[in-house]
Amino acid sequence: QVQLVESGGGLVQAGGSLRLSCAASESIFRFNGAGWYRRAPGKQRELVAAMSSGGTINYADSVKGRFTISRDNAKNTVYLQMNSLKPEDTAVYYCNVAYSLGGYWGQGTQVTVSS
Numbered sequence: 001q002v003q004l005v006e007s008g009g010g011l012v013q014a015g016g017s018l019r020l021s022c023a024a025s026e027s028i029f030r031f032n033g034a035g036w037y038r039r040a041p042g043k044q045r046e047l048v049a050a051m052s053s054g055g056t057i058n059y060a061d062s063v064k065g066r067f068t069i070s071r072d073n074a075k076n077t078v079y080l081q082m083n084s085l086k087p088e089d090t091a092v093y094y095c096n097v098a099y100s101l102g103g104y105w106g107q108g109t110q111v112t113v114s115s
Contacts (some may be wrong), residue, residue, distance in 0.1 A: 002026045002104040006095055009109030012085055016113070020080040021097030022106055029073045032098040036080045038071060038091035038111075048093070049080060062088075063112045 003025040012018055020036065028034065035050035049069035050058050057069055068081040078095055092108040 002037075002097065002099065004095055004097060004104050004106035006093070006106040006109040008104060009093060009111045011058065011112045011114065014085060014087055014113055016085050016115050017081070018111060020082065020095070020109060021092055022078040022080075022097070023078045024078075024097055024104075026076065026099070027073070028071060028076050028078065028097060030100075032100060034069075034071065034078045034095065034097045036067075036078075036095055038089075038093045039108075040088075040091040043091075045094070051078070055081045082111070085111075087113045087115045089113050 005023045008018055008020040008067050026108045031053060036048045037045050038048050039045040048060050048063055049067055066084045070079045090113050092110050094108045095106045097104055
């Protein structure tokens, strides 16, 4: 069972930045892919950013130019750098890492952006 531990959430003013981290208990060097999702109150979970094993990256239109997904294989960690945050970015953010035997979710980290 792979464990994913997220951190880096918090309260920030609009226009501010946060960096979320997703530390995996197993190596991410050969993962099949990773993604960050979010669920805002009263809304369905949505994909924010995704990275394939080959390095292809995709972003939701709402975060393009503001968010950046990246990885550090040495630390088995996937990051989400969030800049120019807006109140509508307020949500619980979850990471997902897919391995050959299945995908795993973190516990979620709350991001609150005040206006």
